[in-house]
Amino acid sequence: MTTLSLELYRSAPRYLAARAVGSKAPGLLSGPLAPMRLVNKRDPALPGEGWARVRPLLSGICGSDLATLSGRSSFYFSPLVSLPFVPGHEVVGELLEEADDMPAGTRVVLQPVLNCIARGLDPPCENCAAGFTGRCDRVTAGHLSAGLQTGYCADTGGGWSRMFVAHRSQLHTVPEAFSDRKAVLVEPLACAVHCALRARVEPNAHVLIIGAGTVGVLTLLAVKQLTKAGRVTVVAKHQKQRDWSETFAATDVVSPSEATNAVRRSAHAMKLKPERGAPFLLGGVDVAIDCVGSRSSLDLALRATKAGGRVVLAGIPTEGADLTPLWFRELELVGAYTGAVEDLDGERREVFDIAIDLASQNPIDQIVGATYPLRRWREAIDHALAAGKLGTLKVVFDPRAD
Numbered sequence: 219m220t221t222l223s224l225e226l227y228r229s230a231p232r233y234l235a236a237r238a239v240g241s242k243a244p245g246l247l248s249g250p251l252a253p254m255r256l257v258n259k260r261d262p263a264l265p266g267e268g269w270a271r272v273r274p275l276l277s278g279i280c281g282s283d284l285a286t287l288s289g290r291s292s293f294y295f296s297p298l299v300s301l302p303f304v305p306g307h308e309v310v311g312e313l314l315e316e317a318d319d320m321p322a323g324t325r326v327v328l329q330p331v332l333n334c335i336a337r338g339l340d341p342p343c344e345n346c347a348a349g350f351t352g353r354c355d356r357v358t359a360g361h362l363s364a365g366l367q368t369g370y371c372a373d374t375g376g377g378w379s380r381m382f383v384a385h386r387s388q389l390h391t392v393p394e395a396f397s398d399r400k401a402v403l404v405e406p407l408a409c410a411v412h413c414a415l416r417a418r419v420e421p422n423a424h425v426l427i428i429g430a431g432t433v434g435v436l437t438l439l440a441v442k443q444l445t446k447a448g449r450v451t452v453v454a455k456h457q458k459q460r461d462w463s464e465t466f467a468a469t470d471v472v473s474p475s476e477a478t479n480a481v482r483r484s485a486h487a488m489k490l491k492p493e494r495g496a497p498f499l500l501g502g503v504d505v506a507i508d509c510v511g512s513r514s515s516l517d518l519a520l521r522a523t524k525a526g527g528r529v530v531l532a533g534i535p536t537e538g539a540d541l542t543p544l545w546f547r548e549l550e551l552v553g554a555y556t557g558a559v560e561d562l563d564g565e566r567r568e569v570f571d572i573a574i575d576l577a578s579q580n581p582i583d584q585i586v587g588a589t590y591p592l593r594r595w596r597e598a599i600d601h602a603l604a605a606g607k608l609g610t611l612k613v614v615f616d617p618r619a620d
Contacts (some may be wrong), residue, residue, distance in 0.1 A: 223379035270317035277377030278308030305483035307369035310401035336385035340355025400583035412557030422448035429509035430459035456613035592620035
């Protein structure tokens with residue numbers, strides 16, 4: 219059997235061309251430079267016990283997907299994926315068959331990490347044994363090809379298709395009251411929850427969140443509702459992003475050009491301007507969270523955080539930044555990739571359960587601004603690349619629409 223799928227394949231010439239001109243002419247990334255094709259792909263086989271087929275209902279286009287398409291992803295990832303693969307790791311789907319205790323027809327969201335449990339590795343690595351499956355040391359081993367997540371592994375398929383396979387340990391039941399639009403955001407919200415808790419925000423701390431796309435606004439929601447932060451300043455580039463930041467109760471919403479001065483005033487910091495490069499502060503916020511991953515966003519985070527403060531990198535990094543402030547101000551630089559379990563209010567909980575609770579209490583479904591069938595993938599990628607300018611936060615595929 220075959221399944222209609224969007225497949226990303228290896229093409230060194232297209233990769234290099236996308237890396238060279240993609241940011242200058244983003245329309246080329248969904249045109250002649252895209253190492254992507256719509257195919258009827260042979261159905262992935264079930265790798266072993268506990269695996270089942272899933273039919274995607276909606277699947278999000280993530281910033282990491284766009285970074286891969288545009289050639290901006292680091293070569294660090296090259297041994298952690300297997301090509302060709304079907305992208306798509308932000309998924310709400312329907313089980314096509316029973317998966318252990320889950321009957322066929324159950325609506326599920328995907329926890330995408332392909333950890334030791336999914337790979338049939340026993341005993342598991344130290345991180346998986348402790349419940350920190352996002353830090354799995356064996357994402358290239360076991361009975362699957364290399365792949366840090368579903369959506370980056372040649373053997374599993376992914377959400378940008380009409381069917382993929384998943385292990386029972388990756389699946390979480392969706393509450394009946396959830397729309398598909400709300401459910402498709404559970405995975406990025408779970409990442410935001412992990413980020414907010416990794417930031418270790420102290421009571422009344424001043425937090426700076428840089429970027430107000432999907433990652434940024436969901437991180438704002440998590441910081442506001444899961445920590446005792448005081449002032450939370452959000453750096454938002456576009457009007458719709460500013461609107462969502464205000465909806466989720468940011469204390470201040472500022473443009474990138476205003477951010478340093480805004481922090482200087484609110485933190486009573488001293489602003490200094492070097493001979494070359496961006497200004498920086500002596501004093502500043504307690505915690506800065508970079509939800510963009512660009513050189514300028516990390517630069518701002520490092521230069522606006524007070525001595526001894528913490529900088530959290532939540533957006534997938536694509537370029538280097540000047541690390542002098544990290545050394546001189548003795549900052550903590552923390553990564554926030556994805557989580558499985560968290561300690562919250564003295565209780566150990568699965569991060570997806572926390573995310574589902576938050577989603578049930580907030581209108582996050584409205585963050586999904588556009589849906590596309592797979593056959594219109596070029597338009598979908600174009601829209602996602604220009605989402606901020608177009609007033610959209612999240613663009614998703616609806617594979618059923620073809």
